[in-house]
Amino acid sequence: MTESFWEAVTAVADKHKLAVARDTHYDALNAELYWWSGTTRHAIDLQPYPDGRLQILYLRTRYRFPSRLVAWAGDWLPMFSRRLPAERQVLAELEAPWSSDQVDALISSTLRTNR
Numbered sequence: 001m002t003e004s005f006w007e008a009v010t011a012v013a014d015k016h017k018l019a020v021a022r023d024t025h026y027d028a029l030n031a032e033l034y035w036w037s038g039t040t041r042h043a044i045d046l047q048p049y050p051d052g053r054l055q056i057l058y059l060r061t062r063y064r065f066p067s068r069l070v071a072w073a074g075d076w077l078p079m080f081s082r083r084l085p086a087e088r089q090v091l092a093e094l095e096a097p098w099s100s101d102q103v104d105a106l107i108s109s110t111l112r113t114n115r
Helices: 005-016 067-076 100-114
Strands: 019-022 031-037 040-048 054-062 086-094
Touching: 005 019, 005 031, 005 040, 005 100, 040 100, 054 100, 086 100
Parallel strands: none
Antiparallel strands: 019 031, 031 040, 040 054, 054 086
């Protein structure tokens, strides 16, 4: 792999105009590229592993009003529970060495289906 994980993530996010969240669950060192459509938060979770693999998941969480406030509270207030079920779909598990082109192709396909 000639590029770092974060370089690949930011390049793909910039290309598709997606927001990026880092380390979204504990110390997993993952990244989420996310966007909203109405009261639904869509996310593509990229989880690198020490052996070089990269797991890519698609997550969809449907909120009731006020959706973004509830999502923000769940992210930033430790005692706030937002226990909403997220639909999860494994998009790929790429073996090392993977490239940002592979990641971009998966994300482009997911965006065409879910945007």
